[in-house]
Amino acid sequence: MCRDYLRPVLLIFASIAVGVVGWSGYMLLLPVALGFPVLWSIAQTRSVAALVSAGYFLAASRGLPQGVAAFYSSDIWPGLLLWLCASLSFVTVHTVFWTINARTRPFRYFLAVVVMSIPPFGITGWAHPVTAAGVLFPGWGWWGLGLMTTGLAGLVTRIWPAVAIALTGFWLWSAATWTDPKIPDGWRGVDLELGVSLGREAGLQRQRDMIATVRGAATDSARFVALPESALGFWTPTVERVWTGALRDGAATVIAGAALLDAGGYDNVLVAIDRKGGRILYRERMPVPGSMWQPWRSWFGESGGTRADFFTNPVVAVGASRAAPLICYEQLIVWPILQSMLHDPDFIIAVGNGWWTEGTSIVAIQRAAATAWAKLFAKPLVIAFNT
Structure with a gap:
């Protein structure tokens, strides 16, 4: 027994x-x-x-x-x-x-x-x-x-x-x-340690601090700089003007996380900004269920929560290259990366805002998963996280 x-x-x-x-x-x-x-x-x-x-x-x-x-x-x-x-x-x-x-x-x-x-x-x-x-x-x-x-x-x-x-x-x-995936030529990913304030402090000084960080990372050999999820806070015409003005005298292109808000909720996005202006580069296909993606709100006629774009924009154009973006939660599940790989991108961009994971291994797991997929398909990898 x-x-x-x-x-x-x-x-x-x-x-x-x-x-x-x-x-x-x-x-x-x-x-x-x-x-x-x-x-x-x-x-x-x-x-x-x-x-x-x-x-x-x-x-x-x-x-x-x-x-x-x-x-x-x-x-x-x-x-x-x-x-x-x-x-x-x-x-x-x-x-x-x-x-x-x-x-x-x-x-x-x-x-x-x-x-x-x-x-x-x-x-x-x-x-x-x-x-x-x-x-x-x-x-x-x-x-x-x-x-x-x-x-x-x-x-x-x-x-x-x-x-x-x-x-x-x-x-x-x-x-x-074993060797880690290489970083694509001309790119640099910037990790931040701004904790919970990232994406929540929307003042002009925070934008200026971010711009200074980008200027420090952008060089002749690194013209594309990736910032973490939520780095820009809410994406507005004012934020776009501040960044476009700051980049006017250089050749750098910034890829940064932001939130695009409207009456029905918001999109978790990546924005591409250069001296000519900004554009929405990528809309997150699968936000975190429960805390971000809350589809049941629409069942009761309520608004709010993050939209899930599911199978849209698996690959985006950045300069002359094509990238597979993965925002935070998408690095933990299988189908977003496999959908992107069907389009044979040139490299992978993995960003996240993991301030809330302090004391856990969640960010380390995200990095490991993104790295494993990049190695499997022999793709260069750009990583940018906030902790």
């Missing part, structure tokens, strides 16, 4: 360990997440598979309660509620697709992988093991993604030890030869 309880308990604790280590924010530890499909497959009942899935996902997203509490300046309970609600889609999908039938299990896990990669379930598809493809198969592109998906399906078969050994070999080789 004791053994009957011991095995499920060990599986659950192992799944928690896999979630904690794999999603610690350390790039080369991402492949630890591949332990999840193994643990899911050797669960002997559907209920144990559900608990294994919950343990993995909750451990991987463990920074959410603290981050939400900081974001709303509240106690931990709203964060805990959101944390548990967000896990429901992951747990539900993996519980529904679990089977004791070893012959159909790989196909069913493959379906779970796909379902958690695309909307609607992919909207909360964090901690997806496929993200590790960039660590195991850097530069392999779509072939690497295919091999990763095949490997994930292989990890739920009876020959999973052989598959695990093969994937570990790729992992060790990659770790031994």
Whole structure:
């Protein structure tokens, strides 16, 4: 009787360990997440598979309660509620697709992988093991993604030890030869440490400080400067005039985060500014569900919240190049980057405003995920974060 309880308990604790280590924010530890499909497959009942899935996902997203509490300046309970609600889609999908039938299990896990990669379930598809493809198969592109998906399906078969050994070999080789993605020629990403004030202090002095930061970063070799999400605050004609005037005597182009407000809500955007003026470069496809994207407001005739542009503008033109932008939350899920890669951009721009994540590994995980995707598709990467 004791053994009957011991095995499920060990599986659950192992799944928690896999979630904690794999999603610690350390790039080369991402492949630890591949332990999840193994643990899911050797669960002997559907209920144990559900608990294994919950343990993995909750451990991987463990920074959410603290981050939400900081974001709303509240106690931990709203964060805990959101944390548990967000896990429901992951747990539900993996519980529904679990089977004791070893012959159909790989196909069913493959379906779970796909379902958690695309909307609607992919909207909360964090901690997806496929993200590790960039660590195991850097530069392999779509072939690497295919091999990763095949490997994930292989990890739920009876020959999973052989598959695990093969994937570990790729992992060790990659770790031994690892180099970070290069920065595209002529670009510079600027990290800021302005905390909660970024995007909330909208005065002229803050804009002047940002302009001084850009001037310090822009050189003859770096004509494009990327600033973090929300760097400009609200995008207005006045802000555009201030920046255009400041850039009039130079050749620099600034890519910066801002909010575009109207009566119905706002768009989280990237703006491109040079001496000729400013333009909306990119509208975020998937804002943070709950805290930013609140679609239920429209159901009750209310306005507010951030609009989700879903499958629009996956690639944008910047100068003579084409970039794949990822704003904050988009770096944690799968479908935005894959949609962008279908258009074969020249590089990736990843920006974020992570002041609310202090004391958690969320920003480190975002950076690791963006870097992994850039390595998989051999794309240069520009990163700009505020903490």
